[in-house]
Amino acid sequence: MAFCSACGSALPEDGSPCPCTSQQSPPDTPHSHRRFPLAAVPVILIVALVALLIILLSVSDFILPERTPLFQKKLVPVAANVTDEHGTSVKWGYADKNGEMVIAAKFEMAREFAANDLAPVKQNGLWGYINKNGDFMIAVQFEEAEPFTAKGFACIKQNGSWGYINRRGSIVINPQFDSAYPFARNGLALVSIGGKYGYINTEGVYVIEPRFDAARPFDDNGYAAVLALSHWGMIDKHGDWVVNPQFEAIESFTDNDLALVMKEGKYGFINRDGMYVVAPTYEYAESFSEGLALVKKDGKYGFINKNGVTVITPTYTAAKSFAENGLAAVQIAANADLWGYINKKGEVVIAAQYNEAHTFTNGYAAAKKDGVYVFIDKKGTVVLRLDSTYLHVSDFMSDGYVLAVRTDPVTNETTYHIFDKDGDIHEAGYRFVLPRSVTTAPEIARGIR
Numbered sequence: 523m524a525f526c527s528a529c530g531s532a533l534p535e536d537g538s539p540c541p542c543t544s545q546q547s548p549p550d551t552p553h554s555h556r557r558f559p560l561a562a563v564p565v566i567l568i569v570a571l572v573a574l575l576i577i578l579l580s581v582s583d584f585i586l587p588e589r590t591p592l593f594q595k596k597l598v599p600v601a602a603n604v605t606d607e608h609g610t611s612v613k614w615g616y617a618d619k620n621g622e623m624v625i626a627a628k629f630e631m632a633r634e635f636a637a638n639d640l641a642p643v644k645q646n647g648l649w650g651y652i653n654k655n656g657d658f659m660i661a662v663q664f665e666e667a668e669p670f671t672a673k674g675f676a677c678i679k680q681n682g683s684w685g686y687i688n689r690r691g692s693i694v695i696n697p698q699f700d701s702a703y704p705f706a707r708n709g710l711a712l713v714s715i716g717g718k719y720g721y722i723n724t725e726g727v728y729v730i731e732p733r734f735d736a737a738r739p740f741d742d743n744g745y746a747a748v749l750a751l752s753h754w755g756m757i758d759k760h761g762d763w764v765v766n767p768q769f770e771a772i773e774s775f776t777d778n779d780l781a782l783v784m785k786e787g788k789y790g791f792i793n794r795d796g797m798y799v800v801a802p803t804y805e806y807a808e809s810f811s812e813g814l815a816l817v818k819k820d821g822k823y824g825f826i827n828k829n830g831v832t833v834i835t836p837t838y839t840a841a842k843s844f845a846e847n848g849l850a851a852v853q854i855a856a857n858a859d860l861w862g863y864i865n866k867k868g869e870v871v872i873a874a875q876y877n878e879a880h881t882f883t884n885g886y887a888a889a890k891k892d893g894v895y896v897f898i899d900k901k902g903t904v905v906l907r908l909d910s911t912y913l914h915v916s917d918f919m920s921d922g923y924v925l926a927v928r929t930d931p932v933t934n935e936t937t938y939h940i941f942d943k944d945g946d947i948h949e950a951g952y953r954f955v956l957p958r959s960v961t962t963a964p965e966i967a968r969g970i971r
Contacts (some may be wrong), residue, residue: 536859566633587948591921592919596619597618598617599632599917600938613630630645630646640660649667661691666678667679668704671705675687675695677703684700706741707742707744711723713868714732719737720734741774745758751767755769765781765792768785770785778810780799781793790804791810791895798892800826800857811845812845812848819836823840824836833868835869843881848865849882850863850881854874872902881917883920885900886906887917894910913928914926923942926939
């Protein structure tokens with residue numbers, strides 16, 4: 523299953539853009555760093571939040587990417603209804619793991635704290651940065667602002683263009699780009715200008731001139747997917763082709779040095795020389811995970827190894843990739859389309875009994891049975907059970923917390939709650955919990971699943 527990098531939701535199986543992109547750029551063109559197109563006027567903000575909620579409830583998986591800490595620097599941005607002499611409006615603040623509002627809900631918008639203990643917040647229609655005491659360290663002055671990254675820079679927007687600042691708030695690369703992304707591990711950042719995409723270094727100098735029709739940031743392998751002549755390929759940090767542009771879609775190389783590609787509507791895998799290791803013959807496929815890749819053939823799902831050999835015969839009506847604990851969720855038609863979990867030998871480890879099943883993350887998996895969400899361990903033992911008022915849940919984050927959406931059966935009010943694996947509520951009753959900042963390019967469209 524592919525996920526939208528903009529909101530974290532599962533992408534539609536027909537290859538169409540995520541619903542959240544209706545107010546952003548197309549899925550194969552990086553957007554201009556708008557986290558959510560929310561206006562400063564409280565009434566409009568409320569409407570936007572409700573619209574986003576509708577999107578959330580339309581997908582089976584939740585907004586937050588797996589393995590992502592929910593609490594950044596021990597704080598999470600939350601929204602609450604605030605009443606003052608002007609009436610009731612939605613304001614943003616920060617709560618800690620005990621559910622206490624450490625920084626009062628007083629901002630028009632708030633994003634997560636970064637490693638430098640600064641977080642971007644919106645006030646009076648402009649963005650600035652506060653510390654963990656809620657004090658402004660960089661005054662409000664930007665039209666848009668993203669959290670700082672490990673390289674020590676943050677993307678900001680001024681006078682309609684994007685640039686970069688350092689932690690003192692000084693502009694280090696003048697705003698001049700139509701879009702800008704954080705610096706990758708190799709020290710290059712994706713930017714666009716005049717409809718073309720290229721890469722700059724930390725001094726703002728082009729290392730790779732903007733000549734691509736679309737592009738993605740460099741991955742940790744040191745390669746970037748770019749679009750040229752209506753086809754995707756990969757370049758290295760010098761801008762030289764590593765994989766010539768020839769594919770309808772391409773994803774990053776995995777640990778086994780294979781990359782998923784799509785050509786003429788079929789999926790296969792190439793090596794770092796751009797040569798096919800697995801010919802594009804599958805109706806659908808996902809990148810290798812735990813040594814196996816999910817593939818679809820003749821309408822059924824199975825798994826292959828890095829040599830293209832079928833390890834688990836395609837017999838499942840639906841399936842998800844293997845998790846780090848060696849289990850994969852599968853749907854078996856013989857069990858009334860219920861989900862269970864198999865191991866890498868294709869043996870059933872957890873019997874098919876769930877109407878919904880998530881991939882294991884951080885040791886646990888969310889599953890839904892008889893209208894109730896539970897979290898199970900690798901033996902299928904329930905470690906946390908929620909009541910039927912919870913409509914959607916996230917996976918367990920790396921900091922050990924779960925985000926759940928609840929609708930009150932009496933008032934019909936929707937609130938967001940955070941649990942640990944013992945079921946203790948650490949934060950509850952907020953109107954909304956903000957997902958992580960949008961700082962990576964959207965998923966490349968991958969065709970029909």
